[in-house]
Amino acid sequence: xxxxxxxxxxxxxxxxxxxxxxxxxxxxxxxxxxxxxxxxxxxxxxxxxxxxxxxxxxxxxxxxxxxxxxxxxxxxxxxxxxxxxxxxxxxxxxxxxxxxxxxxxxxxxxxxxxxxxxxxxxxxxxxxxxxxxxxxxxxxxxxxxxxxxxxxxxxxxxxxxxxxxxxxxxxxxxxxxxxxxxxxxxxxxxxxxxxxxxxxxxxxxxxxxxxxxxxxxxxxxxxxxxxxxxxxxxxxxxxxxxxxxxxxxxxxxxxxxxxxxxxxxxxxxxxxxxxxxxxxxxxxxxxxxxxxxxxxxxxxxxxxxxxxxxxxxxxxxxxxxxxxxxxxxxxxxx
Amino acid sequence: xxxxxxxxxxxxxxxxxxxxxxxxxxxxxxxxxxxxxxxxxxxxxxxxxxxxxxxxxxxxxxxxxxxxxxxxxxxxxxxxxxxxxxxxxxxxxxxxxxxxxxxxxxxxxxxxxxxxxxxxxxxxxxxxxxxxxxxxxxxxxxxxxxxxxxxxxxxxxxxxxxxxxxxxxxxxxxxxxxxxxxxxxxxxxxxxxxxxxxxxxxxxxxxxxxxxxxxxxxxxxxxxxxxxxxxxxxxxxxxxxxxxxxxxxxxxxxxxxxxxxxxxxxxxxxxxxxxxxxxxxxxxxxxxxxxxxxxxxxxxxxxxxxxxxxxxxxxxxxxxxxxxxxxxxxxxxx
Numbered sequence: 082x083x084x085x086x087x088x089x090x091x092x093x094x095x096x097x098x099x100x101x102x103x104x105x106x107x108x109x110x111x112x113x114x115x116x117x118x119x120x121x122x123x124x125x126x127x128x129x130x131x132x133x134x135x136x137x138x139x140x141x142x143x144x145x146x147x148x149x150x151x152x153x154x155x156x157x158x159x160x161x162x163x164x165x166x167x168x169x170x171x172x173x174x175x176x177x178x179x180x181x182x183x184x185x186x187x188x189x190x191x192x193x194x195x196x197x198x199x200x201x202x203x204x205x206x207x208x209x210x211x212x213x214x215x216x217x218x219x220x221x222x223x224x225x226x227x228x229x230x231x232x233x234x235x236x237x238x239x240x241x242x243x244x245x246x247x248x249x250x251x252x253x254x255x256x257x258x259x260x261x262x263x264x265x266x267x268x269x270x271x272x273x274x275x276x277x278x279x280x281x282x283x284x285x286x287x288x289x290x291x292x293x294x295x296x297x298x299x300x301x302x303x304x305x306x307x308x309x310x311x312x313x314x315x316x317x318x319x320x321x322x323x324x325x326x327x328x329x330x331x332x333x334x335x336x337x338x339x340x341x342x343x344x345x346x347x348x349x350x351x352x353x354x355x356x357x358x359x360x361x362x363x364x365x366x367x368x369x370x371x372x373x374x375x376x377x378x379x380x381x382x383x384x385x386x387x388x389x390x391x392x393x394x395x396x397x398x399x400x401x402x403x404x405x406x407x408x409x410x411x412x413x414x415x
Numbered sequence: 416x417x418x419x420x421x422x423x424x425x426x427x428x429x430x431x432x433x434x435x436x437x438x439x440x441x442x443x444x445x446x447x448x449x450x451x452x453x454x455x456x457x458x459x460x461x462x463x464x465x466x467x468x469x470x471x472x473x474x475x476x477x478x479x480x481x482x483x484x485x486x487x488x489x490x491x492x493x494x495x496x497x498x499x500x501x502x503x504x505x506x507x508x509x510x511x512x513x514x515x516x517x518x519x520x521x522x523x524x525x526x527x528x529x530x531x532x533x534x535x536x537x538x539x540x541x542x543x544x545x546x547x548x549x550x551x552x553x554x555x556x557x558x559x560x561x562x563x564x565x566x567x568x569x570x571x572x573x574x575x576x577x578x579x580x581x582x583x584x585x586x587x588x589x590x591x592x593x594x595x596x597x598x599x600x601x602x603x604x605x606x607x608x609x610x611x612x613x614x615x616x617x618x619x620x621x622x623x624x625x626x627x628x629x630x631x632x633x634x635x636x637x638x639x640x641x642x643x644x645x646x647x648x649x650x651x652x653x654x655x656x657x658x659x660x661x662x663x664x665x666x667x668x669x670x671x672x673x674x675x676x677x678x679x680x681x682x683x684x685x686x687x688x689x690x691x692x693x694x695x696x697x698x699x700x701x702x703x704x705x706x707x708x709x710x711x712x713x714x715x716x717x718x719x720x721x722x723x724x725x726x727x728x729x730x731x732x733x734x735x736x737x738x739x740x741x742x743x744x745x746x747x748x749x
Binding site: 152156159160164190191192193194195218221222224226227228229230231303304 | 486493497498524526527528529550552555556558560561562563564565637
């Protein structure tokens with residue numbers, strides 16, 4: 082399956098195909114210098130499979146985890162590009178999860194003011210979430226993604242075969258982003274989740290989620306307005322992630338973060354879906370701590386906060402509410 | 416005079432007007448948090464005049480000179496943005512020369528993946544050269560502008576009054592970029608230089624140069640092809656700049672760099688114009704050193720080098736020539 086993300090002269094394809102990692106040399110232009118970026122949590126064979134298909138590969142493996150997603154690691158990627166004499170005609174390929182994609186995408190965005198970037202996401206979360214959209218960034222001074230760019234990939238390869246090496250908790254966390262896209266943009270996909278078919282029909286889940294996301298991104302590439310709908314579940318989710326000290330996975334936090342943004346009967350339906358996916362449905366932490374982390378979030382704007390709510394499956398609305406009201410809603414759920 | 420640079424939804428105006436610095440509050444939206452960035456070489460009153468017109472100014476003054484244009488100084492600008500809690504609705508204003516504009520423009524480009532940027536260039540060089548185009552960057556590992564972005568300003572204010580505090584050597588260096596634009600794109604402007612009217616008609620020189628540059632940038636915003644014409648004089652110029660250890664000003668190096676790119680009778684006409692502007696017409700350094708610095712330049716591509724030549728005033732062509740041939744031409748001139 083191929084999904085085309087239509088963004089004028091930045092239009093690109095997402096190829097979703099079992100085994101496409103082994104066909105990277107056919108599907109991408111690797112007949113040049115290629116910085117292949119991966120992390121220590123990704124099976125080394127994946128990046129090696131890609132590097133073996135490049136004319137001049139330079140392989141970089143950074144330490145796995147969000148803590149690597151910083152300006153220092155980004156600069157080590159720039160060092161490699163400079164030292165190996167990469168020109169504007171060369172490229173960067175990420176082979177890994179969201180951290181690898183975000184950080185190497187930002188290196189590709191900034192080096193020589195932008196060189197080609199290919200993304201080969203290897204976690205379900207990154208296949209569903211970061212393979213469409215072109216948001217690349219690093220964390221800085223305790224803020225997530227605060228330094229970055231919009232830099233669309235030239236092509237994305239999604240190989241569902243790589244998911245076989247992913248543990249089940251990671252798979253579930255990835256599904257949370259698909260549930261998010263279903264709730265705000267694809268009722269049929271939500272029903273597929275309710276029928277318990279998601280694990281068996283993972284390619285369809287990926288394709289439908291990306292399609293729903295692409296429809297949003299095509300209308301608002303640089304997050305001027307509409308695109309903020311993709312933050313559904315993330316306002317609270319990011320705060321939970323911070324407060325949990327990253328002991329919860331991003332997808333697990335998004336799962337939790339969606340609950341205060343819906344009311345019954347959708348909340349009951351969502352809880353049932355999350356449980357069927359082995360995702361958390363309540364958090365025993367301190368709500369006030371989460372509220373305070375949210376106030377620290379980059380999207381803050383005075384005492385009020387703008388959130389995305391879902392009052393009907395497959396649709397959404399933006400609501401600006403006082404922090405306190407949101408806090409009450411959270412206390413009800415958590 | 417106002418020049419509109421037409422780049423779709425990134426279209427912006429350059430206002431060229433005596434005294435417009437004092438009208439910044441009317442001409443720009445400063446009713447928000449504003450990072451006002453200047454350097455120690457710019458009269459402090461200019462940035463203060465702007466800051467006084469902002470609702471919430473944060474003033475940063477870095478040390479003057481190309482050596483400040485690095486990732487570290489850029490990070491100190493990000494620090495200010497983070498610490499003062501700048502949001503997507505806030506902005507950055509550069510008040511200074513090309514270094515201030517390039518570095519603060521890149522901070523605005525990367526912070527939250529891009530916030531509004533206004534440029535108030537205060538040297539003739541930056542008024543003529545960097546106020547149109549959106550190229551922002553810092554130097555890294557000895558390479559000029561190797562890390563950056565294309566980030567168009569929201570508006571540019573060019574106040575010719577500020578030139579009264581600029582020394583004559585800086586004025587001449589700025590004129591070199593105008594001579595460049597004249598040679599490759601505006602024959603009438605070149606004739607204005609030949610008549611010795613440039614210093615008396617500086618606003619017209621700025622306007623015509625920017626207009627010629629805008630025509631190029633509008634056709635090729637991200638330097639995919641045509642825009643490289645703006646490198647006329649820069650391939651050799653950058654190398655001279657490096658080899659001279661920055662004892663020569665950028666514009667002086669561009670003046671020298673143009674000479675090997677033209678032949679008689681244009682070379683004679685160009686020499687006469689450069690002399691009338693008190694710009695250098697020969698360099699007593701080692702040509703081989705310059706050639707070797709050029710090989711190190713980011714635009715290298717094997718043994719050959721692509722340069723821009725001017726065989727008729729007001730027009731240009733791209734030529735790919737062996738390094739050796741270019742070296743011979745340089746030895747003839749220098």
